[in-house]
Amino acid sequence: MLHALQDSYGYVPQEAVPVLADELNLGRAEIHGVISFYHDFRKAPAGRHVLKICRAEACQSMGGNALAEATLRKLGIGWHDTTSNGTVTVEPVYCLGLCACAPAAMLDDRVAGRVDEARMDKLLNEAGA
Amino acid sequence: MKIYVPMDSAAKALGADEVADAVRREAASRGIDAQIIRNGTRGMVWLEPLVEIDQGQGRIGYGPVTPEDVPALLDGKLESLGPVDEIPWYARQTRLTFARCGVIDPLDLDDYRAHGGLAGLRRACGMSQAEIIKETTDSGLRGRGGAGFPTGIKWKTVMEASAEQKYIVCNADEGDSGTFADRMIMEGDPFTLIEGMAIAGLGVGATRGYVYLRSEYPDAIRVMNDAVRIARQEGVLGPDVLGSGKAFDMEIRMGAGAYVCGEETSLLNSLEGRRGVVRAKPPLPALEGFLGRPTVVNNVISLATIPVIFEKGAAYYSGLGIGRSRGTATLQIAGNIKYGGLFETAFGVTLGEVVNEIGGGTASGRPVKAVQVGGPLGAYMPVSKFDTPMGYEEFDQNGGLIGHAGLVVFDDTADMLQMARFALEFCAVESCGKCTPCRLGAVRGVETVDRIAGGDPAAVDLLTDLCETMKDGSLCALGGLTPMPVMSALTQFPDDFACHKEAAE
Ligand SMILES: Cc1cc2nc3c(=O)[nH]c(=O)nc-3n(C[C@H](O)[C@H](O)[C@H](O)COP(=O)(O)O)c2cc1C
Ligand code: SF4
Numbered sequence: 001m002l003h004a005l006q007d008s009y010g011y012v013p014q015e016a017v018p019v020l021a022d023e024l025n026l027g028r029a030e031i032h033g034v035i036s037f038y039h040d041f042r043k044a045p046a047g048r049h050v051l052k053i054c055r056a057e058a059c060q061s062m063g064g065n066a067l068a069e070a071t072l073r074k075l076g077i078g079w080h081d082t083t084s085n086g087t088v089t090v091e092p093v094y095c096l097g098l099c100a101c102a103p104a105a106m107l108d109d110r111v112a113g114r115v116d117e118a119r120m121d122k123l124l125n126e127a128g129a
Numbered sequence: 130m131k132i133y134v135p136m137d138s139a140a141k142a143l144g145a146d147e148v149a150d151a152v153r154r155e156a157a158s159r160g161i162d163a164q165i166i167r168n169g170t171r172g173m174v175w176l177e178p179l180v181e182i183d184q185g186q187g188r189i190g191y192g193p194v195t196p197e198d199v200p201a202l203l204d205g206k207l208e209s210l211g212p213v214d215e216i217p218w219y220a221r222q223t224r225l226t227f228a229r230c231g232v233i234d235p236l237d238l239d240d241y242r243a244h245g246g247l248a249g250l251r252r253a254c255g256m257s258q259a260e261i262i263k264e265t266t267d268s269g270l271r272g273r274g275g276a277g278f279p280t281g282i283k284w285k286t287v288m289e290a291s292a293e294q295k296y297i298v299c300n301a302d303e304g305d306s307g308t309f310a311d312r313m314i315m316e317g318d319p320f321t322l323i324e325g326m327a328i329a330g331l332g333v334g335a336t337r338g339y340v341y342l343r344s345e346y347p348d349a350i351r352v353m354n355d356a357v358r359i360a361r362q363e364g365v366l367g368p369d370v371l372g373s374g375k376a377f378d379m380e381i382r383m384g385a386g387a388y389v390c391g392e393e394t395s396l397l398n399s400l401e402g403r404r405g406v407v408r409a410k411p412p413l414p415a416l417e418g419f420l421g422r423p424t425v426v427n428n429v430i431s432l433a434t435i436p437v438i439f440e441k442g443a444a445y446y447s448g449l450g451i452g453r454s455r456g457t458a459t460l461q462i463a464g465n466i467k468y469g470g471l472f473e474t475a476f477g478v479t480l481g482e483v484v485n486e487i488g489g490g491t492a493s494g495r496p497v498k499a500v501q502v503g504g505p506l507g508a509y510m511p512v513s514k515f516d517t518p519m520g521y522e523e524f525d526q527n528g529g530l531i532g533h534a535g536l537v538v539f540d541d542t543a544d545m546l547q548m549a550r551f552a553l554e555f556c557a558v559e560s561c562g563k564c565t566p567c568r569l570g571a572v573r574g575v576e577t578v579d580r581i582a583g584g585d586p587a588a589v590d591l592l593t594d595l596c597e598t599m600k601d602g603s604l605c606a607l608g609g610l611t612p613m614p615v616m617s618a619l620t621q622f623p624d625d626f627a628c629h630k631e632a633a634e
């Protein structure tokens with residue numbers, strides 16, 4: 001249900017909490033507890049595209065940290081932030097299962113492996129950042 | 130002519146979709162009558178996108194192929210890798226669980242049948258519950274999700290529990306870094322997981338199954354949903370499994386990005402729509418699992434290995450391996466490695482063989498420094514332990530664990546102090562919050578590592594004590610095993626912890 005909300009709104013709106021609580025006959029605190037437990041659910045809308053950069057060990061072994069830092073610096077934002085023109089939100093992800101072709105990233109539902117700065121620039125360009 | 134272009138996400142991440150488009154376009158413009166099949170991956174990730182062409186005389190491989198290579202490929206001017214089955218990296222494996230992965234069209238049930246699929250389920254349909262359990266126990270199969278618990282014993286507990294409804298839950302949360310076997314099999318041979326779950330259902334008397342699949346795997350979710358629909362249409366799932374009169378059906382549920390939800394009781398809470406907090410055991414999930422009913426929770430690879438055990442027999446499977454580690458390990462070779470990918474072989478191969486001979490050393494060409502085996506909770510193994518054979522007990526004796534059999538290789542530029550810090554930071558972020566040593570200890574641990582980095586020699590003992598407390602005072606392996614990567618980094622690579630001290634002095 002939360003996945004469906006996030007899919008249609010891009011986030012789980014605060015206003016949905018009492019509605020869900022009513023529907024499911026649960027307390028608001030309980031619903032809130034569920035939403036906040038999971039990394040996937042956002043409380044605020046994201047940019048038009050979501051770029052996830054893998055931070056797991058395998059990607060670190062191939063320079064994933066430097067790549068992530070360079071990307072954030074280029075965009076002038078931090079983790080979970082959205083660029084000022086609203087196009088891209090950057091989120092960390094723990095393992096995309098692409099560890100044999102690290103470092104990895106995912107732009108919306110599209111995966112990318114062996115990402116270097118040039119490849120990342122291309123991805124960002126496509127997203128319009 | 131048949132042309133295979135993988136649709137596995139690792140292949141896609143390396144451009145397989147663009148290659149497939151180019152093949153389609155160029156074939157059309159040349160008037161070549163080609164059937165394009167989107168197969169899974171053969172596991173040779175360093176060759177992806179690996180295109181295979183079959184002109185009636187076996188499958189010839191080309192890779193890595195870029196879209197720009199495609200004209201030459203179709204004109205027969207691209208240098209080939211020869212028959213794919215004969216590529217040494219592939220040929221030296223013992224492919225059982227992954228026998229069909231990369232070979233067949235993942236969603237073609239006829240193709241699946243033609244390659245031995247459903248033979249195991251058909252055999253199980255003619256067996257009693259007790260016989261199914263015995264076959265599983267005799268195979269020596271142990272859980273591939275991490276703990277290595279004998280699958281047959283778990284099933285027996287569920288079979289013997291009496292309840293109106295029992296469940297099979299497949300753990301497809303695969304959160305460990307350096308692991309991708311679950312994803313590969315779900316994308317490349319989804320019916321084998323479905324078949325394994327159906328056999329489990331018949332064995333323990335469960336009529337419903339769920340796959341808890343992590344949201345980070347959108348491609349796997351798509352393939353599995355399609356496969357379940359097809360299996361239902363074809364009578365593999367439903368009220369009358371393969372005409373046996375027995376029922377089994379299943380569905381796919383999506384996770385929401387929490388590492389701890391891979392722990393089985395946390396997973397069950399999440400599956401019920403709650404916070405993924407770890408439950409205290411007992412009660413065992415086998416007795417009071419999903420919705421309080423007896424439940425088998427097994428990893429994807431455990432369940433996907435069941436069909437081949439029933440097809441070839443328990444004795445065949447248990448004939449492979451060493452000691453109490455029977456059958457094959459589905460090794461995932463990753464990180465800074467030249468030839469990375471999925472390599473299935475009998476237990477017993479040594480860590481050094483895997484990293485150096487099979488993996489070809491680091492991708493950077495620099496010396497190997499450490500290999501983290503078994504995910505974020507696994508130990509960092511130094512080169513001096515490279516003669517450790519792949520086996521549950523053998524790794525345990527050497528201060529490590531096999532876990533889900535993922536290996537992440539690091540070269541000599543890795544800073545083990547930073548890796549220890551990361552392990553603790555990870556534990557702090559992902560902790561479900563139930564135990565104080567895990568929730569707070571990890572935060573304290575990060576601070577302590579920073580003190581070591583700052584040159585405080587007393588902090589080393591503090592970190593050691595803290596790890597002891599976490600190990601003893603945590604309910605599940607997240608808090609309980611985080612000390613493993615931390616302590617292995619500290620004890621095996623003391624220089625990385627000492628040099629900071631000297632630098633500060
Ligand atoms: C923090 C934590 C994370 C885990 N993650 C996974 C996972 O991603 N996949 C998995 O199959 N098992 C995972 N496990 C192990 C499960 O709790 C459980 O042992 C396993 O699903 C049982 O299946 P098996 O016997 O087939 O291995 C995890 C355990 C812990 C403590
Ligand atoms: S060890 Fe950590 S993750 Fe596991 S139950 Fe305790 S608090 Fe939760």
